[in-house]
Amino acid sequence: MRIFAWCVSVLFHPLLLPMYMLFITFNSDTIFSGIPVYTQRMSYMLTLLGVTMLPLLSLPLLKWLGLIGNYRLIHKQDRVFPVLATVVGAFLVFYLSRNLPFSNIVRELYLIMVILLSGFMIVTMRWKMSMHMTAIGALCAFVFILGMKYFGEVVNLLPFLILIAGVLAFSRLYLKRHTPAQIYAGFFYGVIVVSVLFNKG
DSSP: OHHHHHHHHHHTOTTTHHHHHHHHHHTSSSGGGGSOHHHHHHHHHHHIIIIIIHHHHHHHHHHHTTSOSOTTOOSHHHHHHHHHHHHHHHHHHHHHGGGSTTOHHHHHHHHHHHHHHHHHHHHHTTSOOOHHHHHHHHHHHHHHHHHHHTTOGGGGGHHHHHHHHHHHHHHHHHTTSOOHHHHHHHHHHHHHHHHHHHHHO
16 A cells, blocks of 8 residues: 555655646647647747756755755655746746747646645645645646636546545555644645636636
8 A cells, every 4th residue: 555655645746747837738738739839849948948857856956955855755854945936937937938839828827826825835844735636636626627617528537636635635644754734734735726827827
């Protein structure tokens, strides 16, 4: 069971969910499915480099500087600077994607990510909230609004994502990485922030 919980945590790691979000957007049976292939490929590449690789590659430097205790980021104070690195990466991707054709939805996602993570970082300075659940909560809200606002069948994914969210919550609790309060707070924080910001877009 421990291996299963660990695998779920890795498969739905917060650094990977932006890639899943892009894939869903480009295959959502909405107007965004017609975004040029070039823009799609560049979006994937920029996201991989800026939102996934940059935060990961920053960890050895942060550890060398004594800004994190270890790579597991168990304590809340260890999470502040890695989250900051992710915010910087997301903002860089937002800026670098400005000239991509038909990339408005992609850039909106990056901007929402910057705001979401900035708020998460502020909370993390005082309290440990689940980043896994924040990310999956954000994804659930995004898929719901994408489907309802742009009339895509992607909304049919929502029950599956909610099931995934439940399994992920169980996994984080089983691994003793969070308390129930941290799990619920993370999920609803992600849902609320994305619901407010994406609905305004």
